[in-house]
Each structure stands twice: as C-alpha cells, then as structure tokens.
Amino acid sequence: MQTEEKHPVSLETLTTLCKRRGFIFQSSEIYGGLNGFWDFGPLGTELKNNLRDAWWRDMVRNPPPGPDGEMLDIVGLDSAIIQNPDVWKASGHLSGFNDPMADCKQSKSRYRADHLFVLMPPDAEGTAYAFLEGEENAARKKVQRKAKADPDRYEVKPFPEVASTDLSRIQGPDATEPGTLTEPRQFNLMFKTFIGALSGEGDENTAYLRPETAQGIFINYKNVIDTMRVKLPFGIAQVGKSFRNEVTPRNFIFRSREFEQMEMEWFCHPDEAEKWYNFWVETRLNWWASLGVDLRNLRRREHDEDELAHYSTACADVEYQYGFTAPGFGELEGIAHRGNFDLTQHQESSGTKLEYMIQETGERVLPHVIEPASGLTRGVLVLLNEAYTEEFVPKGDTEGGPIPANPGAQAPEGYETRTVMKFAPRLAPVKVAVFPLLKNRPELVEKAKEIHSELRKIWPVNYDQAGAIGRRYRRQDEIGTPYCVTIDFDSLEDNTVTVRERDSMEQVRVPASELATWLMSKGLSV
Numbered sequence: 001m002q003t004e005e006k007h008p009v010s011l012e013t014l015t016t017l018c019k020r021r022g023f024i025f026q027s028s029e030i031y032g033g034l035n036g037f038w039d040f041g042p043l044g045t046e047l048k049n050n051l052r053d054a055w056w057r058d059m060v061r062n063p064p065p066g067p068d069g070e071m072l073d074i075v076g077l078d079s080a081i082i083q084n085p086d087v088w089k090a091s092g093h094l095s096g097f098n099d100p101m102a103d104c105k106q107s108k109s110r111y112r113a114d115h116l117f118v119l120m121p122p123d124a125e126g127t128a129y130a131f132l133e134g135e136e137n138a139a140r141k142k143v144q145r146k147a148k149a150d151p152d153r154y155e156v157k158p159f160p161e162v163a164s165t166d167l168s169r170i171q172g173p174d175a176t177e178p179g180t181l182t183e184p185r186q187f188n189l190m191f192k193t194f195i196g197a198l199s200g201e202g203d204e205n206t207a208y209l210r211p212e213t214a215q216g217i218f219i220n221y222k223n224v225i226d227t228m229r230v231k232l233p234f235g236i237a238q239v240g241k242s243f244r245n246e247v248t249p250r251n252f253i254f255r256s257r258e259f260e261q262m263e264m265e266w267f268c269h270p271d272e273a274e275k276w277y278n279f280w281v282e283t284r285l286n287w288w289a290s291l292g293v294d295l296r297n298l299r300r301r302e303h304d305e306d307e308l309a310h311y312s313t314a315c316a317d318v319e320y321q322y323g324f325t326a327p328g329f330g331e332l333e334g335i336a337h338r339g340n341f342d343l344t345q346h347q348e349s350s351g352t353k354l355e356y357m358i359q360e361t362g363e364r365v366l367p368h369v370i371e372p373a374s375g376l377t378r379g380v381l382v383l384l385n386e387a388y389t390e391e392f393v394p395k396g397d398t399e400g401g402p403i404p405a406n407p408g409a410q411a412p413e414g415y416e417t418r419t420v421m422k423f424a425p426r427l428a429p430v431k432v433a434v435f436p437l438l439k440n441r442p443e444l445v446e447k448a449k450e451i452h453s454e455l456r457k458i459w460p461v462n463y464d465q466a467g468a469i470g471r472r473y474r475r476q477d478e479i480g481t482p483y484c485v486t487i488d489f490d491s492l493e494d495n496t497v498t499v500r501e502r503d504s505m506e507q508v509r510v511p512a513s514e515l516a517t518w519l520m521s522k523g524l525s526v
Contacts, residue, residue, distance in 0.1 A: 006294075007406045008323035009388040015252055017419070018384065021479050023047065023429075024253065036249030036257035038377075043479055046429035046460055048260075048380050051291075052239055054426060055262045055374070058287060060237045067279045074235035074264065075228050079216025081241060082195065082207050090349035091215050091342065093190060093208075100160060101187035101247045107174035112247040113184035116159035118170055119143055119151060127178050128170045130159060132248065134324050135173070160184055189244045191257075209243035214371060216240075217265045218342045222354055232356055232367060233268035233276065239376060251324050253377045260376035267356070267367040270340070273313070276370045277337045281316045284333055284372045288318060292424035293386050297321040299329055311341030318374075320382050332382055333374035340366040387421040387480055393505065401505055421480030422503055425523040430481045431459035432519065435472050437488040439465035448487040451497065451512060455485075458516060458526055477502060483519060 018024040023044035027037035040048055056076070058064070063072040088094045100113035111132065119129045119139050127147060131139035140151035162170065164183055171178040191209040210216065217236045224236055239262050249256050268276045281300060289295050303315040315336040319329035343366050347354040355364040391402035392415040402418060411417045425431065432455055436448035445465065452463045462481065464472050469486065476484050486498040496509045499518070510518050520526070 006389065006404070008321060008326040009385060009407050011252055011322075011324045013407060014323065014384055014388060017388070017478070018044065018252075023384070036246055036255075038253050038256055038258075040380075043429040044380065047383060047423070047427065048376060050427045050429070051379050051383060052260075052262065052376055054291065055376075055379075056237070056239065058290075059235075059262075059264055063235075064283055067275060072235065073230050073233075074237055074266075075224060075230065077217055077220055077224070077236050077238045078240060079213065079220060079238060081210050081243075082193065083210060083216065083219070085207055086349060087215050087219055087346075088190065088208055090345045091218075092345070093211060093215075094188075097190055097211060098186040098188050099247055100184040102159065102184050103182045104172040104175055104180050105182065106177065106180040107172060109172065109174045110247050111173070113160050114158070115248060116173075118157050118159055118162055119154040120157050120162075120166075121147070121149070122153045122155070126169070128154075128162075128166065130170050130172050130181060132173055132250070134251070139173075187245075187247060189246065191243045191245050211244050212242050212373075213238045213240045213261045213263045214265060214373065215342070217263070218346055219350075221265075221267070221343065222352065225356065232358065232365075233266060233272065235264050235266045237262075237264040239263075251322075253381050254322065254324070254330065256377065259378070261373060262376050262379070263371065263373040265338075266370040266372075268370065269358075269365060270368045273337055273339075273368040273370065277314055277335070280370050280372050281318075281335045284335055284374070285318045288320075288332065288382070291383070291427060292422075293320070293382060297386065298332075301329070309336070311338055313337040313339050320385070322381070322385055332378060333372060336371045336373070338369040338371050340368050342369065343367065383423065383427060384421075387423045389420050389422050391418045391420060392416070393418045402503075418474065418477060420477040420502065423480040423482075425482045426525050428480045428482050429460065430462050430476070430479060431483070431524050433462040433464055433472070433476045433481045433484045435463075435469060435484065435486045436465050437469065437486055443492055444487055444489070447491055451485065451487065451515065455516065455519075459519075459524060473500065482524065483522070485515065 021043060022041035025039045025041055026033040027039045028034045060074050060076050063074050066072050102111050102113045102116060115133045116130050117133065121128060129139045129142050143149055143151040143154060167181055167183065168179040170181055172181045190211050193207050193209060194205045195207045196205050217238055224230060240260065241258060242261050243258050246255055246257050266276055266280060285298060285300055288298055297320055299319050301317045301319050308315055315334060317331045318333040320332040322330050343354045355366050357364050390405045390407050392405050392411050393402045395414060395416050405417065434448050434452040434455065436444035438444055452461055455461045473484055482502050484500045488498060491497050495512045497512050497515060498507050499510050500507045
C-alpha cells in the first residue's frame, strides 16, 4: 500500500473538491456560468492571498541575496488596469499580440490552433481526428471506436502543420463529421473597452484591458528612479489582474480569461544580464520548492530558439506536473531576458528619455530587463494539486497512523479513506480549528469560544461544534487546517487542551495559556 511517489490528482476530482469546500466557483454560475472566468470562494480567497503575500514578502520586502551575496533592491507598484492605448501600440500588443485560431463550423467551437493536434491515418486516406493538447487518450479511443483501427499506427501532427488539402477529412474535437474545421487565422487577445462620455462612438474612445502587468512597470520606470533613489541593478514588482481573450480557456483556472499575475522586472546593466538571468531562473524554481512543492514535480525548461519572442534573448519556464499534463509538464512561471526592447519602444514612442546614468562613471545605459512572471491563479492551482492527498486511516481513528494511497484506490479492511489537503502551514487558508468536545455542555462551549476568540486575533480560525469529533476532524483535513484544538472535561480541570496535528494525526496536550506560542513554534506564522 505504501507508494514512493504520489500520483497526480485528476482535474475532475480537484474541481469537485474546490466547489464542495468553497475554494473556487464557476463565475455567474446561477446564470449558466461564463467560460474562462472563475470566482474564488472564502477558502480560495484566503489561499490566493496567502500565496500573494508570500511572494510579496520574499520578492519585495525581504528578497534573497544576489549572486555576490549583496542585498537586492526591489520596490513595489500597483499600476492601472486601463492605460493610454499608445502604451499597447509601443509595446507591440496591438499589432502582434495574436494567437492562431480555428473554428468548427458544425459545433461552433473555437480553438487555439497551436493547441490542436491531429491523429493522421497511416494511408493518407480516411478520417483524421483532431484533439486538444492533453486529450490524446480520448482521441485514440475515438480512432478505435469509429475507425476500428490501431491508434498506434496514426501519426500525431500539430494542426498548423496540416496541409489545407487535408482539412476536409479532419474531424474536430467536438464534431460528429469531418471537414468542419477552418484554416488557422490570427486573433488578437486583448479585450477592447471604451472610455469617456462618448463611449463607443469612435476610435478615439477605444481603450484596452491590460493583457499583462509588465507594461505598467515599464511606463513607471522613470517615476520610480526619480522618487525612490534606486541604483542599478534594481527591481520593480507588481501583483495585479490581467485579461486575455483566450480562444480556448480550459483546464479549470490554468488558462482563463481573467487572471492575476505576480511579475517583477529586474533592471540591470547589459553586461550583467546573463548573470542575473541565470540567478533568477534558479531562485524562482527554488522558491516554489520552499512552499512545499515537491522538486520531482518541478523542472526548468529552456525555450528553443523558435519559441522565443522577437525581443527575447533567452527564456526559461518553471514547469509543474499537473494532473492533466502528467506524465508531462505545464508552465507555472516564465523567466525572460527581455533585453532593452520595452524601454527602447517606450522611449521612442513617448519621446521621454529613459536612459539610466551611472553616477560613478557618467555612463548612460538603457538597462536590460530580466522578468520573472508567474500567474497567481495558476500558482493556486499548483498548491491545490500538490496538497491533495488521499490516505488510508484506521476506522474510528483507532491505533495507527495514515498510510499513503493513490487517488481513488480502495481502502483495505479496517481502514477508510481520508482526503487531506497538505498545505504548508504558512499557506493554509485556515490555520486552526477549535472544537468543544460536546455542544450540549455550556461550560465546554464557553471555554472553546474563549480560546477561539483569542486565537482569531492572530490567525484565520474556524469554530465547529456540529457532529462527532472525528467528523469534524475530517472536515478540517479536507480544507487543509494544520491544527485542531479540542476542549474537553480535562480542560476545565487543568486548563490544557488537546491539539491534533493534521498530517500525522498525532495528539498532544498543551496548556491553554501557552497555546498560541506553541502553535507559532510549529510554523504558524503571524
């Protein structure tokens, strides 16, 4: 029953848990939802805020020492979501922020062409079957069922590489007949809006929701230099919402149309850019590991030359093995060497000098930029994937600790399955739960509420008096609460409480007067 490596959880299992326990809901659900938009529930909001705060603390307030051991200088920013449209002209987003799109004339579905693949039959005849990235197994079953053929003999080909003459025999992912997919065409991802009293009455009123937070940093670069006395190298960090009209939003919150980013632009001398690029790639990968993400589920992947943006000298992704990508990996964070493209574009477009003068030498440089950019919402998905654990535990919480189990496995005799979210304590949405042993004993309830009142001054704390104590433990396990505190009859006699630890399920007695200090010593940060 023991497993050396935890199996990834399926997306269906994870989304069901998120809905049931109040992590994430479909946006506008009572009206049928809206594809690509999600609402964070009470627990999801706490989890997202904890991740955001951890990033801000570790990147802005207390960044790591640089490669030479010196302290880094990084300041924060919060720029507007809607900016002057000239920003997006200068950055290239208006002309070049496009994805290839293909439509299905039968199902009316729309797909990103670079996310579509095709199982091509070996004889250059017969039906070919298109599928979305990550859904190859379903397409292979379709080949077996409909074509009565061996899918292993079919060639997997990216849809954009398929000849136009073959379109007539390709069946789309949601179609029932071949020949319904259109040729790829470019589609701009920016959301358009209008500002002012004459909204919608001319191009002069057109504006855009930002597709990234980075440009807000570049257009405030000079303001930061002039007001904060920063010296090269330095960073400007920002957390905020971005909007992209994704052709095919999918995989829960992995790819959505409204999302939050955690970005930092590191401005440095051009001669030192490569050093800082390597530093930030390693630093960011190790940061995710510091949050409790298993290094076996993380990897660094350098972009091939044909993947690089036209302005990038180099780019690497920190990738994670999601349940829907396993055994493959998907992007979590990108670290790009952007050169001085953005500052050059804004300097030329605005007419504002953005060079930095090095006081000691009088040299003027247009700094190069290293950009660690992570999706906050995508980071939440990683934490959910990483935390989800199923274990076998003795029925009735009798003697014996938890035994690792693969998701969906059948519990052996005498055991039951426990679902537990093993968040790192600093990230857990609820830090402590407080229970009176019995809800019909006023003296226990009063004592429990007194302790709850004191602890909630420090942490997010749950109070629960409904049901058997074991059932209350299970509810807290499933939302990832690290510690449960039970007030029983001994508590009334000696002022001690029972503290139960989530992962090991071990219980210890702690004096109520020392409870907060004891919890802090176990890793519950304030």
